Amino acid sequence: xxRLAACGLLIFLTxxxxxxxxxxxxxxxxxxxxxxxxxxxxFPVFHVVERGETVRVETRRTDWFQVVDADGREGWVHKGxxxxxxxxxxxxxxxxxxxxxxxxxxxxxxxLLLGDYGGANVVTLYGAYAFNEHLAAELAVxxxxxxxxxxxxxxxxxxHVPVPEWRIQPFLSIGTGVIRIRPEGTLVGTEERTDQVxxxxxxxxxxxxRRFIVRGEVKEYVVFTxxxxxxxxxxxxxxFAFFF
Amino acid sequence: MENRIRILLLSAVLLxxxxxxxxxxxxxxxxxxxxxxxxxxxxxxxxxxxxxREIETAKIDTENWEAGAYVGSLxxxxxxxxxxxxxxxxxxxSEDFFAEAIAGTSDAGLSSFERLSxxxxxxxxxxxxxxxxxxxxxxxxxxxxxxxxxxxAYNSAVYLTLGAGATRFAGADRFTITAGAGARVxxxxxxxxxxxxxxxxxxxxxxxxxxxxHNYEATLGLTAFF
Numbered sequence: 184x185x186r187l188a189a190c191g192l193l194i195f196l197t198x199x200x201x202x203x204x205x206x207x208x209x210x211x212x213x214x215x216x217x218x219x220x221x222x223x224x225x226f227p228v229f230h231v232v233e234r235g236e237t238v239r240v241e242t243r244r245t246d247w248f249q250v251v252d253a254d255g256r257e258g259w260v261h262k263g264x265x266x267x268x269x270x271x272x273x274x275x276x277x278x279x280x281x282x283x284x285x286x287x288x289x290x291x292x293x294x295l296l297l298g299d300y301g302g303a304n305v306v307t308l309y310g311a312y313a314f315n316e317h318l319a320a321e322l323a324v325x326x327x328x329x330x331x332x333x334x335x336x337x338x339x340x341x342x343h344v345p346v347p348e349w350r351i352q353p354f355l356s357i358g359t360g361v362i363r364i365r366p367e368g369t370l371v372g373t374e375e376r377t378d379q380v381x382x383x384x385x386x387x388x389x390x391x392x393r394r395f396i397v398r399g400e401v402k403e404y405v406v407f408t409x410x411x412x413x414x415x416x417x418x419x420x421x422x423f424a425f426f427f
Numbered sequence: 428m429e430n431r432i433r434i435l436l437l438s439a440v441l442l443x444x445x446x447x448x449x450x451x452x453x454x455x456x457x458x459x460x461x462x463x464x465x466x467x468x469x470x471x472x473x474x475x476x477x478x479x480r481e482i483e484t485a486k487i488d489t490e491n492w493e494a495g496a497y498v499g500s501l502x503x504x505x506x507x508x509x510x511x512x513x514x515x516x517x518x519x520x521s522e523d524f525f526a527e528a529i530a531g532t533s534d535a536g537l538s539s540f541e542r543l544s545x546x547x548x549x550x551x552x553x554x555x556x557x558x559x560x561x562x563x564x565x566x567x568x569x570x571x572x573x574x575x576x577x578x579x580a581y582n583s584a585v586y587l588t589l590g591a592g593a594t595r596f597a598g599a600d601r602f603t604i605t606a607g608a609g610a611r612v613x614x615x616x617x618x619x620x621x622x623x624x625x626x627x628x629x630x631x632x633x634x635x636x637x638x639x640x641h642n643y644e645a646t647l648g649l650t651a652f653f
Contacts, residue, residue, distance in 0.1 A: 306602075328593055393521065
């Protein structure tokens with residue numbers, strides 16, 4: 184098992200090492216381009232490339248681009264300076280990063296939410312795909328961790344955003360799924376249960392910066408048990424998400 | 428009402444034009460030949476002096492993901508120190524912040540109580556396995572460089588992490604808060620060595636009452652950027 188894992192890791196690392204694609208060459212249009220030793224504002228500038236010279240873009244890490252100049256010097260350039268360079272066709276290098284205008288019009292969203300499900304802690308991972316600005320399908324898996332029981336649920340649902348133009352957007356959600364609750368072994372006379380569940384919820388998501396979202400929501404769940412009465416649970420959670 | 432009429436008319440027009448392109452129609456009209464140029468008049472051809480530019484969208488490889496594995500030692504409170512293995516994946520949101528997911532496993536040892544009393548063990552072998560995952564965020568608090576001798580410099584960062592997840596230990600899944608600090612040194616542009624210290628905080632009720640436990644872990648890992 185360990186050998187297999189180590190082997191897999193080795194293959195993965197070699198695949199990454201050889202996977203670098205050749206990037207475009209750009210011409211410096213600003214008075215100069217600052218090359219830093221690392222992808223961060225704290226790293227020192229060790230070389231400047233003058234206007235009119237050409238550099239090749241190797242890769243990008245967050246807001247920093249690794250470039251190689253004509254003499255083979257490798258350095259990191261900030262996005263702000265990189266946007267002022269020209270492609271061979273004479274047009275500016277387009278860097279289309281997500282911004283405030285894209286929030287609400289985005290297609291995909293992935294996030295992590297923490298909170299409380301009927302008195303127990305809950306950790307949720309969710310992914311959403313938007314059909315249009317208002318309506319999105321959402322898939323969520325959660326781990327419920329209580330003192331006397333633990334469990335998981337997986338749900339699929341739709342969310343509706345009435346005003347996708349706002350920076351802080353309220354939304355409504357409904358959906359259904361499956362929940363499994365496993366009481367802790369020390370309790371007597373209980374057993375693991377798997378039931379269907381349905382929910383309705385209300386929440387809010389707010390744009391922070393770049394592709395960052397903060398999101399909070401409250402949901403009311405109805406668990407369709409095989410006992411005489413259905414069970415109702417309230418869940419609230421808050422967390423971060425990013426869109427792309 | 429007006430709309431409905433418009434739709435009706437439009438669909439009739441569409442249907443008619445669609446039919447005219449059906450394959451059974453073999454009386455396709457031949458293209459009319461252009462009128463012959465009149466004798467003595469040279470045709471005017473515009474020859475653009477501008478070379479056509481090929482505009483391509485820049486394809487730049489991004490390396491915001493980082494994945495790898497680690498090994499180290501984990502101190503399970505009351506249950507000795509043992510070897511831990513794990514995997515880590517991170518997404519760098521900016522030069523300052525990253526999101527990360529970790530998962531690891533270890534086998535806890537015997538508690539002092541079990542060792543000294545000589546009685547029956549508190550946990551079965553499968554309950555003694557300590558398996559966790561954690562999802563959270565990290566902040567590169569101290570980015571910088573590490574200098575080895577006079578000629579070598581490696582990019583590095585000291586970061587703080589905070590996460591939440593679950594641990595399966597002693598027969599139950601336990602909500603776990605993870606707080607840690609680590610150092611990352613890039614030995615190549617794409618390959619990093621990590622030295623991590625993490626604390627897994629959770630409630631455990633094995634020894635009678637529910638108590639909050641701190642389980643410290645120190646690991647050495649290798650990750651690749653892609």
